[in-house]
Amino acid sequence: MADQLLDQIRDVAEGQIDFEGQRLCDTLATVLLSIVGAITFVVGYFLQDIKLSVYIALAGTALTFLVIIPPWPFYNKNPVKWLPIGGGNPNVSIPQTIVVDEKAIR
Secondary structure, three states, X not given: OHHHHHHHHHXXXXXXXXXHHHHHHHHHHHHHHHHXXXXXXXXXXXXXXXXXXXXXXXXXXXXXXXXXXXXXXXXXXXXXXXXXXXXXXXXXXXXXXXXXXOEEEO
16 A cells, blocks of 8 residues: 555656647646736736736746646646567567668668
8 A cells, every 4th residue: 555655656756747738738838828917917007006917927927837837647648658668579570671762772
């Protein structure tokens, strides 16, 4: 049981995310920062308060940081299936010559 818990902690600490998770991360960062920027602009424009605008922008950036930086489990829903170590099937023969433009190349 302790080994399973340590394996789960190790998986979280390694920070594995897949390619779809990277795309989701990029999209979330763009959308969140755009929304925060728009809110910051509107609040700063209507209230004419630069200090409040800076605080809203910093809070939104911190929120985006908390959503994007940790390797949350939903970033690894489509893990890549890598080939086995050693090249796979040893019965497959590798051609010794390659034919290019009807000429054999070694």
